[in-house]
Amino acid sequence: MVPAGRNAADRPGSEHPNLSYRFWAAIILVMACSLALGLTLIASYHNDLDASRDDLSKLQAFRLALDAANRLTAERGPANSVLGEEPSLDSPSRQRLIAFRTETDAALERISATAQLKPSLDALVQTLASARQQVDALARRPLSGRSNAEIEQAVETMFGVFDAAQPMLSMVMTGLLAGETDLVGHAMVARMLSELREYAGRLGSHLVIPMASGLQIDLDRRGAFELSRGRVLALWELAGQQTGASDDARVAAAHQAVVERFFGDGMALLERTLKAGQSGEFGVTPTSFTHLIVPTFAPLEQLRDAYLDVTVEHLQMERNVALRSLIAVVAATCLALIIELALLVASQNLLFRPLLRARSQVLALADGAVQEPIDGRGMRGEMRSLFLALDTLRHRLIERNTLDSERAALTERLRKRADTDGLTGVLNRGALERLVAHLHDGTAAPTAIGLILLDIDYFKDVNDRFGHAAGDTILKEAAQRLRLALRRDDVIARFGGEEFAILLMDPHVESPVDVAERLRTILQASPFTLETGESVEVTASLGVARAENQDGGWPALVTAADRALYVAKAAGRNRVEEDRETS
Structure with a gap:
């Protein structure tokens, strides 16, 4: 029978399933919270990793487009040389032009393999092909048979090739605008350096046009030269502030080389040639002038490349940090779940189950079930002490029950004796x-x-x-x-x-x-x-x-x-x- 004041649900062991369900529900809840927290962090770091990869991919696409645009600019130097000399299939200028065109075609081919750049490539390729045909047609004619206007038109057409590449660069820049703000700023500086190289080359081209014809520089050409020089100085005012403030040694060295080689030697050569060209006596040929001026443009390209290298390395570092952080968070989450599971299972085996057993024993003792011995084997520390105490309590209950039984028997005998007639037994x-x-x-x-x-x-x-x-x-x-x-x-x-x-x-x-x-x-x-x-x-x-x-x-x-x-x-x-x- 269940003692008064306790219902059937209080019997020993009757709540074990419910308590076990609650225990495992608590385990699942704790692990679910840890997993949710871990997944939140994992998602955050995974997004950072995706963003870094996406930014790096966009920057690499931008660099391909920028490289192609600068190859178009570089191709104009040997083209100017060919326009200023007699026709020759094996002249050094012609061979350099062929080599530069090969590099330009390779750069454009790399763009065609990039899905986001390919759509804007067709118009650029057509413009380039048209400009090359015009240069080649003019270069096949004797130098005396080339008019100043024709040379000017051919050079201007090559200018147009670079201009035709700008929509492609703008499209890539638009893609960068959706990403990190700092990345857009770096891309804008790199683009300004690319344009700086372009307009520096145009300064030389403005001088090559009258130089190839043996004419003095007229006012229109002088105005075009000054306009390009103003653009060069404005671009350097903006881009030079960024590159000059860089703490990277490569960028700092390249910046200093631009100041010394281009704005020092190159601009001085341009100024001298411009002054000499006002009388039509340039003192140099287009080919020799190109050989002298083009090396001063190299620091501009090196500065652009160094600046982009640093930006790419920074993005790669961010990607690597995001990847390491993601791996660390995944590992930490898994480790936390394993540790929690181990601790909770250990708690169940070392604490929860022994406490349930102890509870059952206490309820059994409360119901007077003292026949079965209390087994404390396998228990350690405080749990073992608890079961020893319960076993001691059981022995005391047995002693008390024995005394109670004897007392009850005696009471029953006395009651019977008091209720029974001693002689007859009724x-x-x-x-x-x-x-x-x-x-x-x-x-x-x-x-x-x-x-x-x-x-x-x-x-x-x-x-x-x-x-x-x-x-x-x-x-x-x-x-x-x-x-x-x-x-x-x-x-x-x-x-x-x-x-x-x-x-x-x-x-x-x-x-x-x-x-x-x-x-x-x-x-x-x-x-x-x-x-x-x-x-x-x-x-x-x-x-x-x-x-x-x-x-x-x-x-x-x-x-x-x-x-x-x-x-x-x-x-x-x-x-x-x-x-x-x-x-």
Whole structure:
């Protein structure tokens, strides 16, 4: 049975599944939170890695486009030389032009392999092909057969090739605008350096046009020269501030080389040639001038390349940092999950399960289940101490239960002794009256009760004739016969002396008079044998009464049965009489 105050759910082990579910739910919740946090960080670093890769890809595409544009600019130098000399298929200028065109074609081919640049390539290739055809057609004619206007148009056409490359650069720049702001700034500086190289080359081209024709520099050409020089100085004012502030040694060295070689030697050569060309006596040929001026442009290209190298390296470093961070976060997340799982499993094995076992043992001890020993094997530290303490408690409960059992047995013996007649073994009068006092309690109480008072006839004569020991023998034997003759629910008690009281729990099933008659007959049926071997005939007079089972009705029922017993004795004994008032 479950002790009062505790329901079935409190029995040992009845909540183990629920507690286990809660424990594992807590584990899953903790791991889910860790995983969610880890995934958030992983997603963040993965986005950073993707952004770095995307920026690097865009910058590399921009560099390809910028390189192609600068190859177009560089190709104009040998083209100017070819336009300023007699036709020759194997001249150094012609061979240089072929080599430069090959490099230009290779740069454009690299662009064609880049999906985002290929769409803008077709128009550029057509413009380049047209410009090359015009240069080649003019170069095949004798130098004397080339007019200044034709040379100017051919050079201007080569200018247009670079201009045709600008939409491609603008498209790449637009793609960079969607990325990191710093990256756009670096790209703009690189583009300004590329344009600086272009307009520096145009300064030389403005001088080569009249130089190839042997004419003096006119006002229009001088104006074009000054316009290009102003553009060069403006571009350098903007780009030079950025490159001059760089802390990278390569950029700083290239910046200084531009200042010394181009703005020092190159611009000085251009100024001298411009001054000499005002009279038409340049003192140099287009080829020799090109050989002198082009090397001063090299620092501009080197500065642009160094600046882009630093930018690419910075992006590669950011990509590598993002990649390492992503790997570290993934590893940390996995390690955290493994550690959490290990700790939680260890907690379950070392703490949670032992506590559940301890709980079961405590509930079992509370229910009085002390038969099974408490097993603390495999426990360590505080858990082992806990199970040892529970085992000690179990032994103390066993000792207490033993004492309680002995005390209960003693109490039961004393109660029985207090309720039982010491001679006959049936209830005594006090026990019977205490029983009757509670007969009306509960829903199963009988609706009516019957009472038989039985008095052994001439019992005093038996004592006088055979002695009190014989009387005791007759009383014990009479109680035994009467008990065997009664129904299971009927109660017999010694009412006093030689008088017995029989309480009938359900007088409607069998008439109390019939029961009394059966008892009278049983006592008379055979003689009582004494310890001396003598036999004694015993009869009894019986008074019967019945009444409704109600509180306070017992004294009246006893009075009625006693009144009937008196009538039986007065009528000659050995008979049954029923009280007429209660029948």
